[in-house]
Amino acid sequence: MQLGMVGLGKMGANMTQRLIEDGHEVVVTDLIPLAIEEAVKDGATGAEDLATLVKKLDAPRAVWVMVPAGVPTQSTIDELANLLEAGDIIINGGNSYYKDAIIQAEQLGKKGLHLVDVGTSGGVWGLKEGYSMMIGGEKEIVDHLSPIFETLAPAADKGWGYVGSSGAGHFVKMIHNGIEYGMMQAYAEGFSIMKQKPEYDIDLAEVSRIWQDGSVVRSWLLDLMKEAFDVDQDFEDIVGYVNDSGEGRWTVFEAIDLNVSAPVITESLLRRIRSREEGYTDKLLSVMRNQFGGHKMMKEEDE
Amino acid sequence: MQLGMVGLGKMGANMTQRLIEDGHEVVVTDLIPLAIEEAVKDGATGAEDLATLVKKLDAPRAVWVMVPAGVPTQSTIDELANLLEAGDIIINGGNSYYKDAIIQAEQLGKKGLHLVDVGTSGGVWGLKEGYSMMIGGEKEIVDHLSPIFETLAPAADKGWGYVGSSGAGHFVKMIHNGIEYGMMQAYAEGFSIMKQKPEYDIDLAEVSRIWQDGSVVRSWLLDLMKEAFDVDQDFEDIVGYVNDSGEGRWTVFEAIDLNVSAPVITESLLRRIRSREEGYTDKLLSVMRNQFGGHKMMKEEDE
Amino acid sequence: MQLGMVGLGKMGANMTQRLIEDGHEVVVTDLIPLAIEEAVKDGATGAEDLATLVKKLDAPRAVWVMVPAGVPTQSTIDELANLLEAGDIIINGGNSYYKDAIIQAEQLGKKGLHLVDVGTSGGVWGLKEGYSMMIGGEKEIVDHLSPIFETLAPAADKGWGYVGSSGAGHFVKMIHNGIEYGMMQAYAEGFSIMKQKPEYDIDLAEVSRIWQDGSVVRSWLLDLMKEAFDVDQDFEDIVGYVNDSGEGRWTVFEAIDLNVSAPVITESLLRRIRSREEGYTDKLLSVMRNQFGGHKMMKEEDE
């Protein structure tokens, strides 16, 4: 079927390529002309801006917005809302906050427009391995778009599914990332303990290999760690500075709002925050120990 | 090759069957005569006790001890130590504490006996899917036993591997279980948050299905959850009382001893402990709130 | 000096009494006429509603709003904003979210009104022992009100202080409560461990007594626990169901927003949430253990 694609970054370009290869017609735009040119070479129809893109699509139109979450996504949706007409569909495909999708759907609905929110996992591997897509919105609109989802994330491969009304797609993707934080931290801790056990000089690549088949902890993340450990196990040049992208903290806030205690997902987030801190809290502990017990504080010149 | 198997519980019986099917000769014993009979039906040679089992094996003997960890394993090894002769091998296959294996290896070594410690993951699924085996001890002894390991956990399937000197097999299995605790808790928290979101009435089986392929959190544990959710998602008759089997707390102790902070594995253990508590700590919080703020305490009769 | 007091609950009534005893003139109102009558008996001037209260005060007026946080406080402030005139002062004395005070101050400022936000600790003990007051707003307005604060929380007793611009009073009170959560949980855990040590049959009242003087953990909270333990140490009729009042979760959100990792305050909140949960997360853990390891799940009928 026909689809407009706004945003040709890593994800948008990969998805466009996959769609074209499967016979869909994709009209694309991006702020960077070169990105449009590349997609056109692959078989896409180029459009220099949103207005042109909308004109090149037949009603009822479907436009996939795949630009960074937050202001870029919101302003793209706002502009599309003015260009599209009743019955058209906007697909919010970024890692947006699910509450934004609820508001967007409500506002677009007043104009007769439909919003579908898609949470996508699979990252840079999606082009090759297929994506995992959690989809929210009106059920019949999602059904209408199913040829697109079937191409990007074939259901036979358990790739896509409808999870609920507006926002549900981003909500489930948010939880997905919260779980991901917890799993990553669990693996990282376990391998760290092994690394710190000098008696055994454990080969972490070998342990990962053994665990890859038959063990309870086998997973795709473990497969990736195995590949990394095959190359290096010391990571001396890597700085232990870990970013978080939003979904983790949204999950923590959501859990507290819903009165669900989620210590592991929460600690995973706090640990990432800690990796970026300068340690004022620790300084205060040193100061207190010195105050009440006369314990020596380590000072800069001691290091 | 020839192997003695002591203990025909779920694991020992499955392993015996797998070995026989692959052409090995297995002499078995167990405290329950019926268990021996069953194995004999499958092609094993039965032995009524440890002394008989030892007599039926050719030197250098290899005896796999697959009885419950702790006292049963220790007393079996002690008895075997008196029956075996220099050059023979004992395989400690239970979920024992790795420090026990270090001591056992040292003591058996004085008599010329060898100890190999094997940590096995795969549980009840191992017969069908093959085990994941982490193996510690003297490298050449482990090499000698490789036909056995190849049958139980084919290396082509990434099934077994040598991880270090005595105790290393159980050490790595201990860490495996620590990671398992963290992963389980991460999934449980994530699904709990979704379950508590009434706006969406999310189908947890459908979410699991979508995540099974392409998502970052795909894993064998997730596959199992999918199967459970297909049957039920409320679990009204299940009590939220979660046991821990030892390896989790050993991992937590080890991390602290090695000065590795492992908050996620630790919180996973504490959460299990909490599931079994009667809540004295919480009562104290209620009492304190009442003392300083006049906040009403909920009493038994209020419930 | 002269002050209007809106809200004669536990806190408002106590403060009114303290102010009158120290020679201030207090005009009071409350939704419950009886509460007004009681205050009048103590020497206050009664007013049947906000409009009357405002009329009975001389410009520039100062009105202390001491009604429940949230909607009641907001609607009272909104109504007062219409009744007061430029130069008048509203004191927001409830446990409100500090961001509300920032918005309120901005909106009132457009009409020439001033907002002072006061976070008060001391609870039911304040009448007798004096309050601890953290005050935010315009410095000169706070200075103007200092006779009031001096009565309620004498500076000689380290009772009150100016902590910053609008919202700072409630912000510091919020953090105070976050710390309080952590301290309470630390004590509760420590006493719980002692309670669970059957070998020693430790008298928790005696331990509290010993710690009250000279120990590093001495505090007012400990004094309160001592008093509670003198009466009972089993609390068999108390349900371990612990509420949280808002400030704790706001502190957790704030820490994450500011990228400060605060595991202890966070865990204290999660533990309270856990005390009120039905245990779906734990059920999922039981189900998973059963799925991969064949571990028996405890069912309702087993209990």
Place this chain on the structure above:
Amino acid sequence: MQLGMVGLGKMGANMTQRLIEDGHEVVVTDLIPLAIEEAVKDGATGAEDLATLVKKLDAPRAVWVMVPAGVPTQSTIDELANLLEAGDIIINGGNSYYKDAIIQAEQLGKKGLHLVDVGTSGGVWGLKEGYSMMIGGEKEIVDHLSPIFETLAPAADKGWGYVGSSGAGHFVKMIHNGIEYGMMQAYAEGFSIMKQKPEYDIDLAEVSRIWQDGSVVRSWLLDLMKEAFDVDQDFEDIVGYVNDSGEGRWTVFEAIDLNVSAPVITESLLRRIRSREEGYTDKLLSVMRNQFGGHKMMKEEDE
């Protein structure tokens, strides 16, 4: 009464001085002759070694061992066990593991000797403010020593108390320190959050002052923080490297052994461990994010 004091470090010397000032007769020894000379100047009787010290005491002797925990304490007790005679008393006053005291008491008991274990809080402030002493052992032996305890930690000041059989003194002191970890971390987190709130430029000394009287979080630790904040609030030259002395981790182990979930005391310990780590766990998280999402890893040269 008469007492032998072994070990004239900070604590031992202070206690000796306090005892002499209150009229007790103290025979002292130490590995450093100068320390003995100092005590003799204060009025103590010097002894060049343990044998001499024992000779200078009248039966039934009471000898306070105030040397570092672990090997020094154990070897001193072993040597004293050979020098003393039935009916004599050894006081283990260090921060020893409570299980050691149980074993020591049992072994000394076979020779008719008595062990009393004393956990002491109050640190460097004890000489001036009096100690807080938790005492374990045989009740009648503790009663016999009460004049000593009355001097060091007057009961009128809630200073000392009997808490149970052998080991109970050190057990309660261990829990005391666990709680102390939690309280310190709670304060440190709260002040850190305030420090990171640039909008308010909060004066932490002023906040501490306000909280010192009337607030729920008032405590001796807060008094100490106030004094530290009066001098500095940035601590730029202090390294956030926080030691732990043993009791904290013993408390965590004990809680797990007793199946009491104590997340706050546990997290306080983990946070201290984290302050001393080099961040291998965080490096692994960075590597994983790079593997699955193509997220850029920060490298040494980027800093």
